[in-house]
Amino acid sequence: MRAGTSATSGFPRSSLGATRQPAQLRMLSYIFRRILQMIPTLAGVILLVFFLFKYFGDDPAEILGGLQATQEQIDSIRRQLGLDRPVLEQLWLFVQKVVTFNWGASWSTKETVANIFATRLPATLTIMIPILVLEVGLAIVCGMAVAYVRGSLTDRLVMIISTVALSISFLVYIIIGQYLFAFQLGWFPVQGWTGSTLTNLMVYAPLPVMLAVLVSLAPHTRLYRSFFLDEIGHDYVRTARAKGVPENTILFKHVLRNAMIPILTNVATQLPGVFIGSFLIEVFFSIPGLGREVYAAVGRGDFPVIQAVTIYLAALTMVINLITDVLYKFVDPRVVLK
């Protein structure tokens, strides 16, 4: 649980004047305090990444120099990268890189890291946004349907299917799906990507999106079912039933609204993943996204790419968490931001 989710419970701290403040000002000061709290965490991420690669990673000069490099060449690379300076100075250089977004070029492809972000992110988003939208939409519908028929055979069947389906590796679904739908039946291209977003969406994205959504459908249904069931057990549902509100209205107006908090939390935990993408899907379908880029960077020992992606995505995760916590307030006015 993140610190912010505690906002759902607890009383407002009634310090003098705090309760008198206009709501917008309180929101602003909350956001400001949360941003201040991010700084030590982000500093920790930078320290972690820096020392991890500094003391446990290989000597960058030797990776860059290759097998044939002479000692002089290695020393020269070391001077260029600033590796001959004291550790604290290197850390300072590293922090400067993070802040100015100036990571220089990738070690193996000589493409600048900034350019890698700019060109790989669109492909990832083209795949991941449809996946997220379809996943959440279908899961709400299916979860509600299963919660509606709770305790029946269908309900138990979904539970069994999702347990068994989850035990098979995601890899197997992609391997078989790609073989069956693309190679054997020829409904989709096996893999590929173009420069046009529309073509990508219409031709190359459907199969990976479909596979990812299908695989996650059963576990998501199970999760969302539990969200709805938690709400259905509440008193307000019984009251609504008692005064004769139709079951549909109860589900869609009362239960759905109240279940938005856990749903929002669930979507928020998935959001950072949208930016890395499902690297497995990108690897299988040759989609030039960020996930595949990082995977390739691990394969060739391209440290700047890995470091940059790790740090910026950690920062992004924190921002998304903050936005989610602020959104709680809009979804549920009872939420008190501390």
Next chain:
Amino acid sequence: MSAVPGVAVATADNLELPVAEIAQALPRSPSVWSQAWSRLRRDKVGMTSLWIVGAFLVMVLLAQVGLLAGQWQREVGEPFAPPNFVGAQAKEAAKVEAPSLPNVDISDIDPLAPYYKDWNERASKVQTVDSTRAATLPFGGDRIGRDVLSKAVKGAQVSILVGIAAAFLATIIGTMLGAVAGYFGGRVDDFLEWLYNVFTSIPYILLIFALAAVFKYGPMGKVFSSSIVPVVAILGIVGWTGIYRLVRAEYIKHRNREYVRAAEAIGAGHLARMFGHILPNISHVVLVQLSLHVVSFIKAEVILSFLGLGVPIDMVSWGTMLAEAQTELVLGKWWQLVAATAFMATFVTAFALLTDALRDAMDPKLR
């Protein structure tokens, strides 16, 4: 604890009660573990899963000592030998017409002629064994004719071992840090919470990638390059956060309970209180977390090995089998995919169901 004069202190000695007899006459309250065991025994699904998991663990043990699938690297069958129940593949030997050329004796001008006798002598000293390769194998063969069934058994050994070892590592790290943070609170807690925030703010797949890069190219990688240590370490370092959080919450709950205060009163030190008194009381939480992590780490290991970031290439795991199976499927050789998937699905399903049953048995309030 000296008796104050004039006040009758009711101790067992001066009342002269038969303490031992009373203790025996009292109804014995079963321990937490025996209660959990009796609840688990009533759970049919849980017991079935327990038997399946037990069978797999015996298989892993036998494979570890080399009694089972020790010969998995031998090429016992023909390449892509089909499973027995499919039947041998039809021979498609390409027939090449031997060119009919006149046999000319060139031994007069052949510069190698003087050496032939010597070479033949030496060649005859080399022992060769004609191995007959089976046309079919129990569950088929792979690209170079290794038995898929023994590969799946060996793969089970590696995958399950990695999963269990990584889960133990993550549990130990998480429990230790959680215990320290929850028990002491204050500055230590603040520091560990900060560490937790740092680790959880990095998307876990990126943390895995960063560690994989470090292990692959760093000094650690060179030491452990041909063992399962890197993948176990990666998964353990990435996976401790959830356990830490739960254990910390339990310690905060327990640290001021009466039994802990009582332990403090009789002079138990911090370590004794943390691990001698509180830990047994929260061990059910730890155990459930441990088994939950075994499942997720086995899945993670399969994906990492598939990508080539997991076990070394001279080992076989379910992940490396799936990596081979991807290209084999295009050729219509489905058996390796099916074998690896079936083994993994059986074990993971059984283990997941066992975990559910364990949780129900350990903490009946949760139901």
